[in-house]
Amino acid sequence: MARIFAYIVHRGGVVDDSAAELLAAAKKIDRTASVTAILTGWGADLDAACDSLRSSFGETWKIANETLSYPNAELVRQALLGALPAGSILVVLHDHFGIDLSPGLSIKWNAAFVSDVMGIEGIDGNSLNLVRQEFGGQVSTHVRCDISSGAVINIRPGAFKPESGITTSGEVIDKSFTVSTLTSRRRYIETIVAEAGDVDITKHSVLVSIGRGIQEKENVSIAEELAEVLGAAVSCSRPVVDAKWMEKSRQVGSSGKTVKPKVYLAFGISGAFQHLAGIKGNPFLIAVNKNPKAPIFQVADIGIVDDILEFVPVLTEKARELRGVSAK
Amino acid sequence: MEILVCARRVPDTSENEIEINAAGSDIERDEVVYSINEADNYAVEEALQIRDRVGGNVTVVTVGNEDDEEILRRQLAMGANQAVLLSDDSFSGSDGRGIAAILAAFVQKGHYDLILTGVQADDGGAQVGGMLAAMLDYPFASLANSIQVGEGKLRVSREIESGNREINEIDLPCVLSIQTGINEPRYVGMRGIRQVASVPIPALGAADVGVDQTAVGDAGARVKRVDYFVPALSKGAQILHGSREENADQVLELVAAKGGLK
Numbered sequence: 064m065a066r067i068f069a070y071i072v073h074r075g076g077v078v079d080d081s082a083a084e085l086l087a088a089a090k091k092i093d094r095t096a097s098v099t100a101i102l103t104g105w106g107a108d109l110d111a112a113c114d115s116l117r118s119s120f121g122e123t124w125k126i127a128n129e130t131l132s133y134p135n136a137e138l139v140r141q142a143l144l145g146a147l148p149a150g151s152i153l154v155v156l157h158d159h160f161g162i163d164l165s166p167g168l169s170i171k172w173n174a175a176f177v178s179d180v181m182g183i184e185g186i187d188g189n190s191l192n193l194v195r196q197e198f199g200g201q202v203s204t205h206v207r208c209d210i211s212s213g214a215v216i217n218i219r220p221g222a223f224k225p226e227s228g229i230t231t232s233g234e235v236i237d238k239s240f241t242v243s244t245l246t247s248r249r250r251y252i253e254t255i256v257a258e259a260g261d262v263d264i265t266k267h268s269v270l271v272s273i274g275r276g277i278q279e280k281e282n283v284s285i286a287e288e289l290a291e292v293l294g295a296a297v298s299c300s301r302p303v304v305d306a307k308w309m310e311k312s313r314q315v316g317s318s319g320k321t322v323k324p325k326v327y328l329a330f331g332i333s334g335a336f337q338h339l340a341g342i343k344g345n346p347f348l349i350a351v352n353k354n355p356k357a358p359i360f361q362v363a364d365i366g367i368v369d370d371i372l373e374f375v376p377v378l379t380e381k382a383r384e385l386r387g388v389s390a391k
Numbered sequence: 392m393e394i395l396v397c398a399r400r401v402p403d404t405s406e407n408e409i410e411i412n413a414a415g416s417d418i419e420r421d422e423v424v425y426s427i428n429e430a431d432n433y434a435v436e437e438a439l440q441i442r443d444r445v446g447g448n449v450t451v452v453t454v455g456n457e458d459d460e461e462i463l464r465r466q467l468a469m470g471a472n473q474a475v476l477l478s479d480d481s482f483s484g485s486d487g488r489g490i491a492a493i494l495a496a497f498v499q500k501g502h503y504d505l506i507l508t509g510v511q512a513d514d515g516g517a518q519v520g521g522m523l524a525a526m527l528d529y530p531f532a533s534l535a536n537s538i539q540v541g542e543g544k545l546r547v548s549r550e551i552e553s554g555n556r557e558i559n560e561i562d563l564p565c566v567l568s569i570q571t572g573i574n575e576p577r578y579v580g581m582r583g584i585r586q587v588a589s590v591p592i593p594a595l596g597a598a599d600v601g602v603d604q605t606a607v608g609d610a611g612a613r614v615k616r617v618d619y620f621v622p623a624l625s626k627g628a629q630i631l632h633g634s635r636e637e638n639a640d641q642v643l644e645l646v647a648a649k650g651g652l653k
Contacts, residue, residue: 137530162521175613208613
């Protein structure tokens with residue numbers, strides 16, 4: 064049976080919340096496995112992060128190297144190649160770091176790679192059976208991965224529920240000696256923090272959120288008019304920012320803002336998981352979309368199959384009547 | 392600068408409702424509208440803008456069949472200097488590693504300073520760029536959302552969490568995967584495409600690029616799609632079936648009831 068590792072991200076001595084998701088995913092691969100956490104970094108922060116995993120992982124492998132103070136995926140990949148036994152399975156979070164790290168790691172490690180996995184059905188001989196989604200979540204697929212030379216499995220953030228009640232007394236094993244000089248032709252320079260926008264969408268209790276269905280920049284005003292009547296703010300999904308119809312500061316999602324409104328009106332938003340990841344606090348979600356198969360209808364409380372360009376102006380007019388506001 | 396862009400033709404999810412065929416073996420492709428993968432289109436635009444600033448050539452390559460020529464033609468109309476189709480019966484059924492192996496063999500036949508891919512395709516795994524870089528032993532950065540050209544190196548911004556950006560310096564030659572929104576891709580009309588209708592698009596097979604046949608195709612794939620399915624719905628939304636006006640009234644009532652109106 065292949066040994067299972069989970070690559071754990073940490074910052075400031077604290078492990079990322081995803082550590083429990085990675086453990087849960089690893090247990091889905093093999094219920095009986097003792098999962099090994101593997102961490103890279105440097106100094107007291109790394110030591111503190113490793114120590115905090117003793118209660119949940121059977122073993123925690125620590126790779127300390129000053130060049131790993133910042134997790135540059137090019138350097139982390141080299142470090143992991145030195146430490147990981149061939150033929151193992153490594154579970155990684157499919158976020159901006161996992162996307163950077165894993166595909167290249169699978170090649171250098173001569174292992175199979177499957178990205179953005181959202182379900183694990185277990186091992187059958189030399190195959191690991193997995194579930195993925197395609198086409199923005201409109202369809203799912205069963206995938207068979209040959210693990211005879213090992214595998215790197217990137218899991219979707221939020222797809223694996225942490226298991227409660229796992230307690231163990233694991234030990235931290237220093238594997239720093241497996242790493243020799245690390246060099247990279249890609250150098251980390253700095254992190255630029257996102258600018259605050261004109262409106263803070265994280266502070267609003269009602270969001271009128273628009274997606275690709277708004278179709279063109281001129282139509283953004285229909286959402287703004289509704290928001291004004293409702294006392295709400297306008298937010299959006301990624302395609303609206305990509306098209307430069309709204310500022311990045313209005314984007315809800317894993318690469319944008321995390322919001323916690325009471326009511327979320329999703330207009331013309333398909334419901335990609337990266338967008339849903341930015342909606343927290345379980346708001347009442349009303350979705351309007353032309354496509355009855357849009358994944359947003361799987362998570363919404365109320366759904367309406369309609370063209371938002373027709374529906375929203377009617378809604379705005381009704382809201383004006385209700386609130387006694389006259390049209391401008 | 393010699394720039395290679397790896398692009399793909401995919402079903403356009405903004406234009407299609409994706410349905411699964413009766414056998415569950417594939418999606419229904421007969422009525423589907425195809426286009427260039429969205430992130431790849433941004434990659435082509437980025438390559439053209441870099442070329443126009445610093446000089447050089449842009450080559451666009453895809454692994455596929457004659458149907459895929461339409462996106463190559465479109466990219467020639469956008470301004471690419473040349474386009475190449477990599478096509479061979481033995482390529483069919485390749486996984487991401489197989490596609491990367493085909494592209495790596497092609498790259499080694501030429502000379503490129505910069506190789507761009509889109510970050511991900513709608514039916515893909517955000518993987519080919521990183522695999523290609525590892526096969527070529529080039530440095531790699533994913534999720535690029537701005538690129539500045541320096542002397543023998545680039546300054547690349549990566550999209551990380553919460554709208555933050557990670558700035559890296561990366562030596563050439565390198566591979567970057569391009570995130571959507573990095574630029575504003577130029578529009579290409581039918582007229583533009585007609586103007587490049589007679590530009591030859593060479594098609595190269597497995598023997599031409601010299602790829603190891605055991606690494607590609609169904610036989611070489613370690614990762615295989617078994618079937619397509621629609622998962623059993625969770626609770627799902629309660630769908631309102633009233634008239635537009637009735638639905639609007641109900642939405643307002645619900646917004647008020649859920650504490651949304653003060």
